[in-house]
Amino acid sequence: MRYGTKILHNGNETDPNTGALSIPIYQVSTFHQEDIDRPGKYDYARSGNPTREALERTIAALEGGTYGYAFASGMAAVSSVLAIFRPGDHIIAAEDLYGGTYRILTRFFCEFGIEVTFIDATDVNAIEKAVRNNTRALYLESPSNPLLKITDLGAAVDIARRHNLITIIDNTFMSPYFQRPLDLGIDISIHSATKFIGGHSDVIGGLVVTKREDLAKKIYFVQNGYGAVLGPQDCWLLHRGIKTLRARMEIQQQSADKIARWLKNQPWVEEVFYPGLESHNGYAVHAAQATGAGAVLSFKTVTEKVAKSIMKNVKIWSVAVSLGGVESIMSYPVKMSHASMPEEERRRLGITDTLIRLSAGLEEVEDLMEDIEKGAILV
Known part of the structure; x- marks a missing residue:
């Protein structure tokens, strides 16, 4: 199946209960349990919602990933990914990135003992030189915001793998239509879905995709624990936006x-x-x-x-x-x-x-x- 067709036919386009060609908005906070010893798939909407699940599975399919997660904003997505790290961890980040990401790294996560070094990510040698014993991740944007600088993602992945680093990219500018970082070896792809995914300036949301089960478990733990989830109406709007x-x-x-x-x-x-x-x-x-x-x-x-x-x-x-x-x-x-x-x-x-x-x-x-x-x- 060609990619343009996959956008519309990825297994998440039809309501399995009615055959409706649009996943319904499940505007619900909780779900009845027929058997308390054998709880159903959904129990409380913070932990899972059918409308959100359809969106999460769709973005995972379009990014070439396995696990997708929807958050209340792009920054909620970024912050939730960064929250999988621990005090004493060191992150290498591209110096030319979204101002909100720079702010959260330098004024929030630093207060919890997470260190960051900003480098010119267009120079892969700079990535290598910045690695420390406590370095755990490499955070990239390519093209970057706002100067559209390009990082060689394949080369960056090679360096990261040699040092056992988690690779993260903000893929907002490209959308999965033009760039699929997971296919290049990146571990986690993030979107401010407010932008091209939604496409109509009428919804705020964030999306995260990974292939790795170990990272997926950590991200879901943060999503469920923090509760910065995307509401069903906004999930439906993003799902509709993806179709075009x-x-x-x-x-x-x-x-x-x-x-x-x-x-x-x-x-x-x-x-x-x-x-x-x-x-x-x-x-x-x-x-x-x-x-x-x-x-x-x-x-x-x-x-x-x-x-x-x-x-x-x-x-x-x-x-x-x-x-x-x-x-x-x-x-x-x-x-x-x-x-x-x-x-x-x-x-x-x-x-x-x-x-x-x-x-x-x-x-x-x-x-x-x-x-x-x-x-x-x-x-």
């Missing part, structure tokens, strides 16, 4: 590619970051480990004034936090996704006041480019 994943990702990627190539030729643009461009430093590596470049790109304008003029004057683009919706979203990382990162760290990484992140939606791409240009030429 192929169509959305294909069109949105086409638009992102056209916008990136157009931006490269504009006099008010200093630099464009998009792994689909042949000039991108990680172009060849990304092409070897993913089937597409995705719908997210970033660019730097020649001045901060140009950047702010664009964001102030656009009419079609939504200026907002988040990405991955059917509407095109323009974001300002220094004030939005990476506002929690210290200014000196942002500057060191190149996250400047001139940087704009784009998430291409389903509008006509010519209208999107014209909308950006109108704001730029007003300066």
Whole structure:
């Protein structure tokens, strides 16, 4: 079965009780037990819910995994995965990652004795050099947020296996449609399902997938113990969103590619970051480990004034936090996704006041480019 068909036919699309072509919303907190000595599959909805299970099994199938877990948000998913580690453990993390992940690592988990070292993950030698005796995991994003840096996942996995490290990746930007890290040897894949999985800017959720039974047991223990589960209505919305994943990702990627190539030729643009461009430093590596470049790109304008003029004057683009919706979203990382990162760290990484992140939606791409240009030429 080809992947586009598998999105719609993976064994979780039909209600087994009625044959309905949409899994019902089981809006329930608890379940009657016919025999207390032989409890049924479901007992309390925090521990399991049929609607959530259908979503979890679907994302597991689409990621090439065995076990899937749905959480109340992307950060709940990230935090729950990090919660499987113990005081004294050391984690190596990519330095260019989502600001919320940076914040939770440096301001929350550090308080519980978990150490972290941030490295340039595009340099696999940096990963090797950062390994300590107490290192337990390698946390990656590829493409990274917001500069779209690429990590050689196969090489990273090889290093991690030599040192018995758990490999974790935030796969939000690519979605399983364009990149399936578990097939490359990654142990745990995380999604902010709020983004491309849901695809309509109407639900917040997080998803985690693994093939490893030992890790699955730990993640489920945290999910059930913390209780940061995704409610059945939101699970249903994500399940519905997945059904149009192929169509959305294909069109949105086409638009992102056209916008990136157009931006490269504009006099008010200093630099464009998009792994689909042949000039991108990680172009060849990304092409070897993913089937597409995705719908997210970033660019730097020649001045901060140009950047702010664009964001102030656009009419079609939504200026907002988040990405991955059917509407095109323009974001300002220094004030939005990476506002929690210290200014000196942002500057060191190149996250400047001139940087704009784009998430291409389903509008006509010519209208999107014209909308950006109108704001730029007003300066």
